[in-house]
Every structure is written in C-alpha cells, then in structure tokens.
Amino acid sequence: MDLLKKNNIETGFSEFSDSDIFEFEETCGAHHYERVKLVVRHAIGCWLYDENGKKYLDCLAAYSAANPGHHHPDLIKAITNALEGKFASVLSNVVYTDPLGVFLSKMAEFAPQLGPRFGNKGNKVLPKNGGVESVETAIKTMRYYGYKQKGIKDGKQEIIVFNNNFHGRTISVVSFSSSEKSKQGFGPLTPGFISVEYGDIFAVKKAINKNTCGILVEPMQGEGGMIVPPEGFLKGLRVLADDNDLLLICDEIQVGLGRTGKKFCFEHENIVPDGIILGKALSGGIIPLSVFITNAEIMDMVFSKGSDGSTFGGYPLACVAGVAALEIIEKEDLVKRAAEKGKILKEKIEKIASKSPHVKEVRGKGLFIGIEVKKGNAMEFCQKLAGLGVVANDSHGHTIRISPPLIINDQEIDFLVKQLEKVLA
Ligand SMILES: Cc1ncc(COP(=O)(O)O)c(C=O)c1O
Numbered sequence: 001m002d003l004l005k006k007n008n009i010e011t012g013f014s015e016f017s018d019s020d021i022f023e024f025e026e027t028c029g030a031h032h033y034e035r036v037k038l039v040v041r042h043a044i045g046c047w048l049y050d051e052n053g054k055k056y057l058d059c060l061a062a063y064s065a066a067n068p069g070h071h072h073p074d075l076i077k078a079i080t081n082a083l084e085g086k087f088a089s090v091l092s093n094v095v096y097t098d099p100l101g102v103f104l105s106k107m108a109e110f111a112p113q114l115g116p117r118f119g120n121k122g123n124k125v126l127p128k129n130g131g132v133e134s135v136e137t138a139i140k141t142m143r144y145y146g147y148k149q150k151g152i153k154d155g156k157q158e159i160i161v162f163n164n165n166f167h168g169r170t171i172s173v174v175s176f177s178s179s180e181k182s183k184q185g186f187g188p189l190t191p192g193f194i195s196v197e198y199g200d201i202f203a204v205k206k207a208i209n210k211n212t213c214g215i216l217v218e219p220m221q222g223e224g225g226m227i228v229p230p231e232g233f234l235k236g237l238r239v240l241a242d243d244n245d246l247l248l249i250c251d252e253i254q255v256g257l258g259r260t261g262k263k264f265c266f267e268h269e270n271i272v273p274d275g276i277i278l279g280k281a282l283s284g285g286i287i288p289l290s291v292f293i294t295n296a297e298i299m300d301m302v303f304s305k306g307s308d309g310s311t312f313g314g315y316p317l318a319c320v321a322g323v324a325a326l327e328i329i330e331k332e333d334l335v336k337r338a339a340e341k342g343k344i345l346k347e348k349i350e351k352i353a354s355k356s357p358h359v360k361e362v363r364g365k366g367l368f369i370g371i372e373v374k375k376g377n378a379m380e381f382c383q384k385l386a387g388l389g390v391v392a393n394d395s396h397g398h399t400i401r402i403s404p405p406l407i408i409n410d411q412e413i414d415f416l417v418k419q420l421e422k423v424l425a
Helices: 018-028 073-084 098-110 131-148 201-207 233-243 265-269 296-302 316-331 334-355 378-387 410-424
Strands: 042-044 047-049 055-058 123-128 158-162 193-196 212-217 247-251 275-278 290-295 359-365 368-373 393-395 399-402
Touching (some): 055 410, 073 316, 098 123, 098 290, 123 296, 131 212, 131 290, 212 233, 316 334, 334 359, 378 399
Parallel strands (some): 158 193
Antiparallel strands (some): 275 290, 368 399
C-alpha cells in the first residue's frame, strides 16, 4: 500500500476515499468507539476539514485536548525545531535531557504550592503519556501515603471516588467506574475504592474510615454529564481531607489548563488540593503527555529509584510540546479568554434554551458548557449539528457537550449559536 501518495493540507494524509477509510476501520479496527460518519482530513484552529474541503466547527476539541486550537503555529515550530535539531527522540531514562528538565521546572511552578500542609519546598512532577497513566500514579501515591504515613496495612488502603466518575480505562480505573459496560467481563477488578454520590459531602464523611487514604475527584465532571458540583463541595472535601489526614487529588485532565475560565478548575472554590493530574491539552493536543504533580515532600516519600517509570513518559519531544503549550496558555491569556468567551457563549445558549421545547438545563463554566435535553437523546441533536457543520458529542447520553478550543472567536461563536438555534428550536 502506498499510503503517502499525498501529504499536504489541502488533501490530508492519503488518497484513499472516505469509504475506504470506513472499510479499513470496520475490518481492521476494534469497534470500541461510536463515531460520527466523518473523515477529517486536516484540522486548523477551531476547524476540521473533510475530503471535499467542507469545514466543521470543532466543539469537542478532543475532550479538551485541543485547547489551543489544532496545529497551533508555536507548537508546530517547537516540534519541528526539536525534530530538525535532533533533540526529539526517546532516550533511555538513564540519561538527563534538557527538554525534560525545563518542562519539569516550568510545570512545577505552573501550579500553586500543592498540599501546603506538607511544607513549601515546591512541587514535584512525574510525567507519563496518556491521562489514565497519571491517574494510576495518583492512586499509587494515595495508597503509599496511607501505608507509610498513616500506618494502614498494605492492601487495605481505601480511596473515595464519585459516582459517574470518568478517570480512564485501565483495569484499576474502570474498577471504580459506574459504567457497567466499561468493566463487565474484564474482571477480576481492583478493590480498594469506595464510590459515593458526587456533590454529597455527607456521603463522603460517612465513607471515611481508618483505612481511607485519599479522595480522587473531578472538580467538574465531564463524561458524567457536564456536572458542576454544588458550591462548597470542594471546600468540604478539603476540610474532610485535612481533618482525617487524607490526600485530596483533583483530576484536572479535562477541566484544567484554562478550560473552565480558571487556570485550574479547583480555583473556583479557592481550595488547594494535595495533588493534581493533568493531560490532554498539556502538550497542546499533538503528543500524549500527562503528569501527576504534588508537594515535593509527598513525591519524595512515595517514589524512589525503581518504584515507577515509563519509556516515553517525559521524553524530549513531548516535553518540548509541553513547554510550548504552557507558554501558549500564558502568552495568549487563554484562561481569561475562556472565561470571557464562555460567558458570552453561555448567555447566548441560555437565551436559546429559554425558548426551546427540548432543553432541560444549561450548565457549566468557561468554555465547558453542557446543554441537557429533556428526552435524554443528546446524540440525535449532535448528529443534526454535524449536518450543519458543527462537531459536538453527548455527555452521559442526556447532555450536549460544548467545549470548543479556547481560541474560539466571536464570529465562530455566532456561527455555533446559529446552528444550535436551528437544532434546538
Ligand atoms: C477527567 C478525565 N480523567 C482521565 C481521563 C483519561 O485520559 P486518557 O484518555 O488520556 O487516558 C479522561 C479522558 O477523557 C478524563 O476526562
């Protein structure tokens, strides 16, 4: 197969037709995703382009991975420089590389002092690839803390998680998912997780016992239906964690890095967790890169030589992209932009909703907006939107998820609002 017949931004990667691509997926791919029938040939900024050059506004942004927009020029430059400068390839982790060093120091300072009760000697960062790997790092950290610091018998540690959570797809992580589909038949599952109602601080309090070592929470739930917890919930978790000597870890993979109009979503309640997990947009959506960040004291307590690792975790090319992506957030003030554009967009959507027979509720913060529909058939509205040049998907079946790249401009917002008006009228 001559796959690389064409390779430019007009035509995309190959000369195969859309129906060839569907066929390849059907016969050679695992069928683990429900897809919209659209082959995207290239993507620039907020827009996706098909074979005929028809463009679609990307209102999903790869679940927040494409926050700076697709193929941001600064990212392309940084990655191209790294490849051409021959400092991009993966090296054995026995040597130091300057991209990793620079990335770690930038990342550690990008977050506030985490877990301040453990001291103010800064944060430390452990890099991985996909987001779920860093969720696993966080789980290890909470468990080890319970064992070492609290004297919980190894194997008895318990972590409190929340109903309808989404933290990824490894065996341990699906073990505490509320979705039967994601775990049925994949047993034996990993024990040690207690799931309680999201937003119910009394349920958390009740679940704490002598073996509890940590709380893992999404400061807003993305896959769970674009849920904003009741005000005071995160503050309540912080108090419970302090009172009971638990590590409070926020999974900011989908809602961090500006998405909700704050640098980190936990800032909406002015709390500081003991650790955070970041992924997706961390490398600007081009290369998988995730991190677990915590107080230096905790990181040093939990991880020693040989206790963790990853061939590609923190490899030079990903770190170059990571540094460039963090700089884009700062340079383009994407946090403020998400807050401002999100406010405008949400107000416009609320106006449509007030006249729509279909909408039950509009919720969200920044550019993280959910439109819950009355009949729970959000995907039907998303299919209609695709026909009108907007790519969106459902969250939890009942909610249309609107989370475009954070660089979305006023004209693009107007285009989106017009199309939403048509499908929700
Ligand atoms: C909150 C949250 N945590 C974890 C993950 C898993 O990340 P990844 O798919 O990169 O493993 C996701 C992915 O959607 C997520 O939204």
